[in-house]
Every structure is written in structure tokens, then in C-alpha cells.
Amino acid sequence: MATGGNKLLLDLYRTMRRIRTFEERVNELFVRGETAGSMLHMSIGEEAISGVCETMEQGDSFTTHHRGHGIFIARGADPNRMMSEIAGKADGYCSGKGGSMHIADMGLGALGANAIVGGGIPHVVGAGMSYRNRGLKNVSVAFFGDGASQQGILYEAMNMAALWKLPVVFCCINNQYGMGTRIDRAAANTNLHERAIACGLNGVAVDGGDVEEVHEASERIMTAARNGRPGFITLTCYRFYGHARLDKSPYRDEAEEAEGRKRDALVNARARLIDRKTADAASLDALDEAAAEEMNAAVAHAIAALPPDQDSMFRDVYAEGELRPRPLREHLSMILGEAR
Ligand SMILES: Cc1ncc(C[n+]2csc(CCOP(=O)(O)OP(=O)(O)O)c2C)c(N)n1
Ligand SMILES: [Mg+2]
Numbered sequence: 268m269a270t271g272g273n274k275l276l277l278d279l280y281r282t283m284r285r286i287r288t289f290e291e292r293v294n295e296l297f298v299r300g301e302t303a304g305s306m307l308h309m310s311i312g313e314e315a316i317s318g319v320c321e322t323m324e325q326g327d328s329f330t331t332h333h334r335g336h337g338i339f340i341a342r343g344a345d346p347n348r349m350m351s352e353i354a355g356k357a358d359g360y361c362s363g364k365g366g367s368m369h370i371a372d373m374g375l376g377a378l379g380a381n382a383i384v385g386g387g388i389p390h391v392v393g394a395g396m397s398y399r400n401r402g403l404k405n406v407s408v409a410f411f412g413d414g415a416s417q418q419g420i421l422y423e424a425m426n427m428a429a430l431w432k433l434p435v436v437f438c439c440i441n442n443q444y445g446m447g448t449r450i451d452r453a454a455a456n457t458n459l460h461e462r463a464i465a466c467g468l469n470g471v472a473v474d475g476g477d478v479e480e481v482h483e484a485s486e487r488i489m490t491a492a493r494n495g496r497p498g499f500i501t502l503t504c505y506r507f508y509g510h511a512r513l514d515k516s517p518y519r520d521e522a523e524e525a526e527g528r529k530r531d532a533l534v535n536a537r538a539r540l541i542d543r544k545t546a547d548a549a550s551l552d553a554l555d556e557a558a559a560e561e562m563n564a565a566v567a568h569a570i571a572a573l574p575p576d577q578d579s580m581f582r583d584v585y586a587e588g589e590l591r592p593r594p595l596r597e598h599l600s601m602i603l604g605e606a607r
Contacts, residue, residue: 271482273545279321279478280536280551283314284558286337287533289346292562293336293353293367297512301570303355303366305513310337312507313440315532316410317341318473318481319500322489328376328394329408330387333368334440335380338410342375346565356572362583363575378407384445385411385418388437392424395433395497406492408436414445416459422466425499429467432495436488437463439499440475442506443527447518463499475504476530479539505530 271278290309296302310316313334320341323329331338339349344360352359353367360370371379378394381387387409394407415421416439428435439459443450450457460470469491473484481502488498505527509516516524540546546554581591593601 273540273543275321275482276479276536276540277545279317279482280533280540281554281558282317282321282341283478283533283536284555285346285561286314286317286340287311288555288558288562289340289349289565290336292566293350294512296350296354296566296569299570301354303353303363306333307353307367307512308334308510309508309512310334312505312528312531313337313442313475313502315473315475315478315481315502315504316438316440318478318483319408319410319436319438319485319489319502321482322485323376323406323408326376326403326405327407328378328391328405329410330378330390331380331410332384332387332412332415332440333380333382334412335370335410336367339370339375339377342377344370344372344375344377346562347568350565350569351572354569354572355574356569357575357579358572359569362579364584385415385420387411388415388418388421388424391435391437392427392433395428395435396431398434399431399495404434404493406434406436406489408438410438410440412445413439413441413443413450413459414448414453415439416441416462417445417453422462425463425466425468425497428497433497434492434495435497436492437468437497437499439501441501441503443504444506444510444519446510446514447516449519458501460499460501469496469498470501471499472501472503474530475502476532476535478532478536481532503530504532 290311297307348360352370355363357363360372368382369380371377378390391407391409398405460472463470469488471484473481488500492498507528585591
């Protein structure tokens, strides 16, 4: 049982349900043609990251990869502002300019989502250096996929964090796939945390189907990191759906998917709560219903919200005094004018 007991498991169940329902509603938003852009990466099957997020504290920071909706929710993001961002609306977290893959909010400690595989990893080393130099007791956590474990930047970042004893945690969400490539076709040793141990970090692998196990291990790793021993968590799970919204996963069969989806932290937590008599089915249904209402309202909010006005196009994009690129229309007419 997690150190926080049954009350903690119930809280984690609520968070995981909110994440799953949020993702299901994002999917609907896409089908209704209300999302800005066509790339959407669902984190269904990865909800146990809630166990890691729960061990973070106010003032801690994090970066995510392109599949980061669930992490934002678990760190306290407002679903209305997230949904608005995904719909490209003005009241979204990045005024509608970031979309699904680029949500950031300094207030939440969200240093940014990054669509470049491994791109958010070095940022936490910088944040960790800053905490150490300012004598702050905060931790910075990089969330990324198994695909990023094949990127060289991870090894530079881990080495630096270990060498300089930085308050940093690397959290690899191993959902078994990098697009259509299964992890065992990309890595000779699929025990990814062992690479971190070789670099001098605390390393642990946890079952992403068991949120209590995730929480317990994460608490240990996070506390050590807060005290200058950086860590690495591999959360083993399964990507329930395709890589992105339009990928139907033709490269894997139904039997594999059925097996993979058994690693469902939400279903497992529900069974455990009922088993331990912490909650009955009716009260969990009520909790699910509350999540559905909250996320339905987020969809309605995003659809009704206003798009950004054209004048705001370059606002918050370039630093003060930086030369702005010419609008494409102007640029083209200049080229065409010169050609004439
Ligand atoms: C440096 C780089 N190479 C390739 C891509 C194309 N790409 C986008 S997502 C992805 C797979 C990432 O897999 P993983 O890191 O396991 O994350 P997951 O999608 O499974 O959450 C790839 C190869 C990219 N965005 N950046
Ligand atoms: Mg992956």
C-alpha cells in the first residue's frame, strides 16, 4: 500500500479518472473539428504518472514531451485553459499559440512541453542548477518517452546531474512504442533505468499498472533528488491507442493490444478500492460522473471561447527589441516584385 494509505489511493484514482476523461473529450474535440492542428497524442494508459506528480511539491518544476496532457492535469492545470489551448483559443495557457504539444505555465512550474524527442530533458538540468545555486529545496522533473532514451542528450544531462549532484528526476514513460517501433527493436537492454544507474543516479523501474507502487518508489527517488542525489524512474505502461490521433497502429495485433491494456492503473485502482472497502462502486461512479461533467464543461468552454485577435500574432513570441520576421505575404510580394 502507498505511504498515504487508502485516502491517497482514492485521490490518485480521481486524478487518473480526470486525465482519462480529459483525453476522451480531447478526442471528441478533434472529431468535431474544433482542435487547432491535426496532431494529438493521447496519454490514455499512462495515467499512473499521477503517482509521480503527487510526490512533487509546490515550486517544483517539470518539462514534458508531446504526450503531456495527463502530467499537466496531475500537476493541477485547469482543464478549461488546457482545452482552450488545444482549440487554439485566446484564453488558453499560451493564448492559443501553442496547442496540444506546447502548453507551458510558469505558475504551475510547467517549463514547457517539447515536440522534439528528448528536447525537454536538458532544461531540468538548468532548473536544477538554479535551485542548487539559490539554495532552494525544489526538484525539476523531465517527463519523456522511451523513444527519448535513445537520444544522446539524455546521457549528457544525466551525467551532468549526477556529477553536480543536482535536484533532478528523469521520468521515462515506457509505453513500449516510439511511433511504430517497439522498444525491443530500438534498445538491446530494455531495462532503461540501468543506464541511469551506470551514470551514478538512483534508478528504479515501476509498474505503470500500479499507481501505489509508482507513488511509493517515486517518493523515495524524489526525496533523494531534493537532497542532491538525482534519480531516474522508468514507468512501464502501454500506449492504449495509436501514436497520434490518425494512427490506427497497423503494426501491432489485437492480442498484443488486449494484453497491453491489462496494465490499466485506473481499473486496477478501482478494483483495489472496492476490495479494501475504501469506496463502493456507487461512490466511484459518482466520482467518474463528476469528472465527466468537469470535462464536458471544458469542451463547451473551449468551443465558446474567442480565438486570438490577429494583432496578437507576434505577442509573447519574440523578445523585446528582437527583429520580427516579415509576414509571409509581404515577404512573397517582395520576392515576386524583385523577380519582375
Ligand atoms: C528528434 C526527433 N526525432 C524524431 C521525431 C519524430 N517523432 C515524434 S514522436 C516520436 C516517437 C517518440 O516516442 P516516445 O519518446 O517513446 O514517446 P511516445 O510517443 O511513445 O509518448 C518520434 C520519433 C521528433 N519529434 N524529434
Ligand atoms: Mg513511447
